Amino acid sequence: xxxxxxxxxxxxxxxxxxxxxxxxxxxxxxxxxxxxxxxxxxxxxxxxxxxxxxxxxxxxxxxxxxxxxxxxxxxxxxxxxxxxxxxxxxxxxxxxxxxxxxxxxxxxxxxxxxxxxxxxxxxxxxxxxxxxxxxxxxxxxxxxxxxxxxxxxxxxxxxxxxxxxxxxxxxxxxxxxxxxxxxxxxxxxxxxxxxxxxxxxxxxxxxxxxxxxxxxxxxxxxxxxxxxxxxxxxxxxxxxxxxxxxxxxxxxxxxxxxxxxxxxxxxxxxxxxxxxxxxxxxxxxxxxxxxxxxxxxxxxxxxxxxxxxxxxxxxxxxxxxxxxxxxxxxxxxxxxxxxxxxxxxxxxxxx
Numbered sequence: 586x587x588x589x590x591x592x593x594x595x596x597x598x599x600x601x602x603x604x605x606x607x608x609x610x611x612x613x614x615x616x617x618x619x620x621x622x623x624x625x626x627x628x629x630x631x632x633x634x635x636x637x638x639x640x641x642x643x644x645x646x647x648x649x650x651x652x653x654x655x656x657x658x659x660x661x662x663x664x665x666x667x668x669x670x671x672x673x674x675x676x677x678x679x680x681x682x683x684x685x686x687x688x689x690x691x692x693x694x695x696x697x698x699x700x701x702x703x704x705x706x707x708x709x710x711x712x713x714x715x716x717x718x719x720x721x722x723x724x725x726x727x728x729x730x731x732x733x734x735x736x737x738x739x740x741x742x743x744x745x746x747x748x749x750x751x752x753x754x755x756x757x758x759x760x761x762x763x764x765x766x767x768x769x770x771x772x773x774x775x776x777x778x779x780x781x782x783x784x785x786x787x788x789x790x791x792x793x794x795x796x797x798x799x800x801x802x803x804x805x806x807x808x809x810x811x812x813x814x815x816x817x818x819x820x821x822x823x824x825x826x827x828x829x830x831x832x833x834x835x836x837x838x839x840x841x842x843x844x845x846x847x848x849x850x851x852x853x854x855x856x857x858x859x860x861x862x863x864x865x866x867x868x869x870x871x872x873x874x875x876x877x878x879x880x881x882x883x884x885x886x887x888x889x890x891x892x893x894x895x896x897x898x899x900x901x902x903x904x905x906x907x908x909x910x911x912x913x914x915x916x917x918x919x920x921x922x923x924x925x926x927x928x929x930x931x932x933x934x935x936x
Contacts, residue, residue, distance in 0.1 A: 618910060618921050621677035622669065627922030628653055629913050632840060634808065634893070636909075636924050642935035644926045645897045650913050655843075655864040656761060658915060659891030663690040665915055670900065671908040672928075678910050680805055681898060687936060688772035688898035697808035699890040700758060700798050701741040704791045706817035707772065708747045709780040715818065715849065715872040716774060722879035723769045726814075729883035739890070741765055744791060745772075748781025748823040752790035758798070785831035788813060788861055794833050795842045799808035810841045810893070812886050815861065816879075818849040832860055843889055845882050861916065899935035902928035 634647045650658040668688060669678035670726055672908035681688055705711075705728065711719060723743075732739055743755040743765060756768035802809035821828070835844055846862030847871045848855060859866045865885045868880040896911060907928055912921040 586742065587914065609921070611845055617923055619671075619677060622910070622912075622921075624912065624921055625919060627920040628918040629658060629915065631911060631913055631920055631922035633922060633924050634841065636926060638926050638928070638931075640930060642899050642901075642903075642928070642931040643897060643932065644900050644909065645895065646911065646924060647893065647895050648911065649893050651892065652918070654792040654919075656885055657888035657890075657892035658913070659725045661894065661913060661915065665886040665913055666690050666894075666896070667914065668896065668898065669910040669912070670902065672902050673905055678908060686898040687894070688899065690896045691893055694766040697739065697893065698738050698802055700795070700809065700811045701886060702795055702811065702813045703727075703741060703819060704787055704793050704813060704815045705743065705745045705755070705907065706747075706753070706782060706784070706787075706815075706819070707745040707777050708782040708819065708822075709777070710782075710852075711818050711849075712774045712777060715875065718872040718875045720769050720772060722876040724766050725876050726879045726883045727762050727765045727769070729880065730887050731760075731765065733762070733811070735760040742794075743768055744787075744794075745776070745785050746787040746790075746916065747777040748779035748783050750783065750786060750825055750931065752794070781823045782817065782819050782821055783821075783825050784815075784817055784821035785826035786821075786829060788831040789826050789834050791815065792838050792842065796839055799839055799841055800827070810843070810889065811839075811863075812843040812845065812889055814847065814882060814886060816847040816849070817853060817858070819852045820854050820857070828857065830855075835863055837860055843886070847878055847882055849878075886927075900926070900931060902929055903931050904928055 606734050630651045630653055632649045634649060637645045652658055668681040670681055671678035731741055737760060737770050740756040740758045740760055744752045745755050746752055756765055795813055798811055799809050843864040844862050845864055846858040846866045848858045855868060867878045867881045869875045905928060906925050908923055910921055910923045912919060
């Protein structure tokens with residue numbers, strides 16, 4: 586997994602690195618936690634993004650933590666995690682000793698890029714009835730999600746849709762939040778020439794853009810995540826893309842893409858928007874609630890980048906494929922995930 590070389594080289598002494606690579610049959614399994622550990626029912630969800638081994642004996646795992654409703658769980662500390670290892674001679678996974686393994690868990694917003702796509706419905710109903718409220722809400726969203734000082738690891742682009750087939754770019758991906766706010770401020774009531782709403786097309790097109798962003802980062806050996814935030818005040822009217830295609834696009838999207846929806850008024854289909862916004866959705870009954878509703882989603886989007894964690898440790902295993910279980914504990918909430926690593930060739934001397 587070449588992506589993880591970036592993380593390892595960032596955090597480790599270069600002279601110690603000899604890439605072993607992860608086993609091709611890595612798995613990411615929260616359902617198969619051994620009963621002997623006695624864990625309660627999971628209320629946190631862990632998702633492994635990548636696993637990597639480096640000689641002489643280091644294992645690195647990059648993962649994400651959400652609650653069972655898809656909300657990000659940011660700012661966890663090392664004390665919030667328990668780590669277990671199981672080899673061929675272990676009947677039950679054994680807790681890893683921090684003192685013996687040099688184990689480190691750290692929040693890692695600093696080693697990957699996060700990209701947000703704000704996708705706005707600018708069909709006639711919005712332009713004629715709630716444009717100023719939408720602009721104010723969008724500016725607040727930008728301020729919440731984007732850092733005040735430009736940072737290459739935080740980028741946002743703004744797109745809009747009406748009834749036309751294509752997704753219109755309002756502002757390309759940028760680190761500059763003032764540029765984004767100026768683009769929003771420049772939206773006028775005559776921006777669109779199509780009165781209809783191509784909501785499902787916007788879902789498909791924005792997912793493709795987010796996927797392309799992740800692929801570009803991967804090609805540059807950079808870990809990345811994307812968030813798609815779609816606002817609408819109605820249902821799909823253009824029928825350029827059917828509902829099933831839009832929903833399957835979301836369900837089959839890259840795991841590193843989060844989906845959010847914001848709905849306004851009583852003409853929306855909340856069930857459909859909740860399925861599109863599989864990470865989180867929020868609804869405003871009228872335009873005066875729009876800014877607060879955007880803020881609800883912006884808190885979640887901002888938390889996504891802080892819900893990624895890197896675990897690294899020196900394993901005592903010296904051969905074969907072994908199980909590794911990571912448990913996150915936050916108050917009364919807990920969740921765990923199981924992955925595995927290949928210790929072939931591991932020796933002492935790991936630091």
